[in-house]
Each structure stands twice: as structure tokens, then as C-alpha cells.
Amino acid sequence: xxxxxxxxxxxxxxxxxxxxxxxxxxxxxxxxxxxxxxxxxxxxxxxxxxxxxxxxxxxxxxxxxxxxxxxxxxxxxxxxxxxxxxxxxxxxxxxxxxxxxxxxxxxxxxxxxxxxxxxxxxxxxxxxxxxxxxxxxxxxxxxxxxxxxxxxxxxxxxxxxxxxxxxxxxxxxxxxxxxxxxxxxxxxxxxxxxxxxxxxxxxxxxxxxxxxxxxxxx
Amino acid sequence: xxxxxxxxxxxxxxxxxxxxxxxxxxxxxxxxxxxxxxxxxxxxxxxxxxxxxxxxxxxxxxxxxxxxxxxxxxxxxxxxxxxxxxxxxxxxxxxxxxxxxxxxxxxxxxxxxxxxxxxxxxxxxxxxxxxxxxxxxxxxxxxxxxxxxxxxxxxxxxxxxxxxxxxxxxxxxxxxxxxxxxxxxxxxxxxxxxxxxxxxxxxxxxxxxxxxxxxxxx
Numbered sequence: 001x002x003x004x005x006x007x008x009x010x011x012x013x014x015x016x017x018x019x020x021x022x023x024x025x026x027x028x029x030x031x032x033x034x035x036x037x038x039x040x041x042x043x044x045x046x047x048x049x050x051x052x053x054x055x056x057x058x059x060x061x062x063x064x065x066x067x068x069x070x071x072x073x074x075x076x077x078x079x080x081x082x083x084x085x086x087x088x089x090x091x092x093x094x095x096x097x098x099x100x101x102x103x104x105x106x107x108x109x110x111x112x113x114x115x116x117x118x119x120x121x122x123x124x125x126x127x128x129x130x131x132x133x134x135x136x137x138x139x140x141x142x143x144x145x146x147x148x149x150x151x152x153x154x155x156x157x158x159x160x161x162x163x164x165x166x167x168x169x170x171x172x173x174x175x176x177x178x179x180x181x182x183x184x185x186x187x188x189x190x191x192x193x194x195x196x197x198x199x200x201x202x203x204x205x206x207x208x209x210x211x212x213x214x215x216x217x218x
Numbered sequence: 219x220x221x222x223x224x225x226x227x228x229x230x231x232x233x234x235x236x237x238x239x240x241x242x243x244x245x246x247x248x249x250x251x252x253x254x255x256x257x258x259x260x261x262x263x264x265x266x267x268x269x270x271x272x273x274x275x276x277x278x279x280x281x282x283x284x285x286x287x288x289x290x291x292x293x294x295x296x297x298x299x300x301x302x303x304x305x306x307x308x309x310x311x312x313x314x315x316x317x318x319x320x321x322x323x324x325x326x327x328x329x330x331x332x333x334x335x336x337x338x339x340x341x342x343x344x345x346x347x348x349x350x351x352x353x354x355x356x357x358x359x360x361x362x363x364x365x366x367x368x369x370x371x372x373x374x375x376x377x378x379x380x381x382x383x384x385x386x387x388x389x390x391x392x393x394x395x396x397x398x399x400x401x402x403x404x405x406x407x408x409x410x411x412x413x414x415x416x417x418x419x420x421x422x423x424x425x426x427x428x429x430x431x432x433x434x435x436x
Contacts, residue, residue, distance in 0.1 A: 001377070001378070001379050001384055002377070002378050003377040005375040008275060008375070014388070016273060018387055019272075019389070020269075020272035020273075020374070022392055023374060024267050024269040024277055025248065025267070025304055026244070026246050026392055026393070026409055027246070027268075027269065028242065029243075048268050048269060049243070050242060050268040050278075050280065051238075051239060051241075051280070052362065052364075053367060054235055055238075056364075056365065057234075057238045058364065058365055059241070062269070062270055096415045096418055100418040101419075106420070134241060139364060140362075140364055144270065146276065146371060147270060147271040147274065147276055149271060153364060156226065156238070156241060157222070157226070158221070158223070159219070159221040160219070160220050166219055166237070170229075170234065170236035170237035170240075171237070171240065171405065172236075172237060172240035172241070172402060174240055174243055174402075175401065179243050181244055181399060183389075184389050184390060186416070186417070187413070187415075188412040189393055189409040190412055191244055191408070191409055192407055192410060193405070194310065194398065194407055195405070196404055196405040196406075200316075201319075202318045202320050202324075202329070
């Protein structure tokens with residue numbers, strides 16, 4: 001299938017949504033937990049969280065103009081904090097269900113059957129069922145005029161992660177946490193290890209390193 | 219494993235790199251093809267391509283300050299064009315090898331054994347071995363002062379994708395293209411379909427829709 005700019009512009013709207021959303025490849029699924037100033041919690045699935053840097057530890061995400069996720073954006077701007085929780089195979093159907101257009105007074109936690117987990121001095125709820133929980137502090141908010149979306153950049157200030165998926169050198173076996181991936185808007189996938197490769201140097205062909213799992217704590 | 223802000227700041231550098239890079243979850247792997255004004259082609263693996271919107275079709279990516287990927291950034295700013303090519307299971311080792319610090323006069327295509335594919339009126343090379351090839355036009359470039367990285371936003375103006383992975387409604391079976399995912403810096407994964415879910419509505423529990431594969435063209 002070969003499309004030029006004109007062909008792309010001519011795509012039917014629903015087709016376009018499914019098609020273009022698939023082109024960036026698989027996307028990790030995250031549940032974003034927030035709270036407004038009146039203790040109404042909110043939970044929304046995002047597939048646009050991306051790594052910006054590790055020192056300081058920064059993650060970005062995109063909030064779309066029309067979506068229910070606006071509640072998330074408003075809460076983040078109000079409290080300057082949010083949680084990012086990996087979606088795993090046990091909870092991906094509930095996670096998907098958070099994308100329904102609940103009204104503002106409804107907590108998606110309750111509506112979809114996930115549990116709030118709170119820690120001291122952090123004004124946003126985590127998802128108890130998630131195996132990788134990140135507490136985020138807002139660092140930057142940018143409106144992207146090019147298509148009326150918003151980019152949020154946050155710093156990771158709290159990490160709660162299952163010990164048995166972290167290896168001695170810092171590698172995290174995200175696959176072992178059964179974190180799921182989304183292609184397009186609605187199709188969920190699990191991941192299987194292919195291999196861990198060694199640091200690439202000019203002149204040397206990439207060599208298969210030991211399987212990542214072998215370096216994990218038993 | 220529970221870390222607060224102080225713990226995170228105290229992480230040893232190499233550990234931090236592997237650890238923090240894993241926290242955003244699995245990342246799709248892409249090869250970015252560029253060319254400078256003197257017909258020197260360049261190819262670099264990126265794991266930070268993210269979806270910004272489908273109308274217009276926009277993808278973002280992050281270029282890091284220290285990396286060899288600066289050649290990619292310089293070429294994009296010079297020619298205003300680049301290609302994004304999905305990395306699949308057959309070529310992920312070559313793709314990883316593009317991250318070696320080759321000098322500027324070396325084409326990574328040649329160095330790692332991938333083939334350039336050119337189309338008319340597009341000033342950047344595609345990767346022939348990739349099953350999802352996107353031709354991009356630069357729309358926005360932002361320096362992110364927060365950590366000295368650069369964000370590139372491009373519009374998809376050319377799509378070349380294998381017919382047999384596109385279903386009638388526009389869904390693309392990225393998993394069938396054997397596109398690979400990276401966790402942390404160096405660990406590659408394949409994806410397996412869990413299920414395609416129906417559009418979420420309040421009041422209805424998420425229901426498993428037919429397996430995505432069943433809606434694919436035979």
C-alpha cells in the first residue's frame with residue numbers, strides 16, 4: 001500500500017484514526033492517576049508517554065484536545081502532580097474502559113474496578129494493581145499550536161517497582177511485569193524477549209549478549 | 219523497590235541509564251534515514267518516536283544531546299525531510315549496530331548491511347528491509363532547555379506499508395509486521411496479540427472484541 005500526501009489527506013475519518021494511530025508502532029499503555037483540589041480522583045489510559053532523559057529523569061506525554069483525558073490535564077495543572085502506572089495483562093481491559101466518557105464527578109477507579117493507592121505527601125493516587133508505579137512532578141507544560149494538543153513534561157520523583165524484575169545492573173525486565181502494548185487505538189499485545197544486545201561499537205557486528213533473563217536475580 | 223527523589227538522584231550513572239530508560243515501558247524501535255546536502259546518507263536507531271495526532275498526521279521524536287544521532291538532527295534541519303522505518307525481527311541486530319559511534323563520513327547503511335531505497339522527489343533514504351516506511355516532512359523543531367534535548371515534529375507525507383497487514387477498517391497489524399520493541403537501552407522484544415477491544419462506553423464493561431486477526435484480509 002503506497003500513499004502520498006494527497007492520498008493521506010483523502011482518508012475517511014474513522015479509517016484515518018485507526019490507520020495513522022498505528023504508524024508510530026506499538027505504544028506502551030499507561031494509566032495516569034490524578035486528583036483535583038476537591039479530592040475527586042481521576043484515571044485515564046494514555047499511550048503517548050515517552051522518555052526524554054534520565055538525568056534528571058524526565059518523561060513526556062501528549063494530551064489530546066477532544067478527549068476525556070482533559071480532566072487529567074486540568075488536574076495536573078492544578079496539583080502539579082500525577083502518577084504513571086504500567087498497564088499489565090491482568091488489568092488491561094479495565095484500563096481500556098477508563099477511555100469511556102465518564103462525567104467529571106465519576107472516579108474511573110471505581111467505575112472500572114481498580115484500587116486507589118495513596119502515599120504520604122503525594123497528591124495523586126497510584127493504581128494498586130500496577131507493578132510499576134511512578135510518581136511525577138510537573139516540570140513543563142506546552143501547548144502545541146500545530147494541532148492543538150498539550151505536551152506535559154514531568155520528573156520522576158517516586159518509584160515503586162517489583163524487586164524481582166530489576167537486575168543488578170539496573171535493567172528492568174518490563175516484559176516480566178507483563179506490561180502491555182497497544183497498536184492503533186484498541187489492540188493490546190504482550191511482549192516476548194528476543195535478546196539483550198551488547199553496546200554497539202564501530203567495526204564489531206552486533207553480537208547477541210546473554211539473554212536478559214539470565215542476568216536477573218533468581 | 220521503593221525510591222524517593224533523593225534515592226533517584228543518588229543512583230550510579232550507568233545503573234541510572236539502564237534503569238530510568240526502562241521506566242517508560244517498552245518503546246517501538248525505528249530507523250531514521252537522512253541525507254546531508256552532499257549526498258552522505260545516515261541511519262540511526264531511535265526509540266522515542268511518538269504519536270501526536272492523526273489529522274494532520276504528526277509524529278514527534280526526541281534527539282539527545284550527546285549521541286551520534288546528532289548527525290540525524292543536523293541532516294533533518296538541513297533537508298527538512300527524513301524517513302521513519304519500523305525495525306523488524308529480521309533486522310534488529312543491524313538496527314542496534316547503527317548506534318555505534320561511526321564518524322560522519324561513514325554511512326551506517328553500508329556499515330551495518332542495510333539497503334538504501336530512494337523514491338522520487340524525497341531527499342532522504344528509506345530502509346528497503348523495513349515493512350513500514352514513512353516519509354516525513356519537518357514541521358517543528360524545539361530545543362527543550364530542561365535537559366538540552368531537541369524535539370522534532372514531522373508530518374507523514376508518504377506511506378509504504380505491506381498490504382497484508384492493513385485491515386479493511388484501517389487497523390494495521392503492527393505485530394504481523396514483526397516490528398520489535400525495546401526496553402531500557404538494549405533489550406529487544408517481539409509482540410503477541412492479546413485482543414482487540416471495542417470502543418469503551420460508560421456503563422458497559424470492556425468487552426473482548428473479535429481477535430484483531432480475524433478482521434484482516436486473507
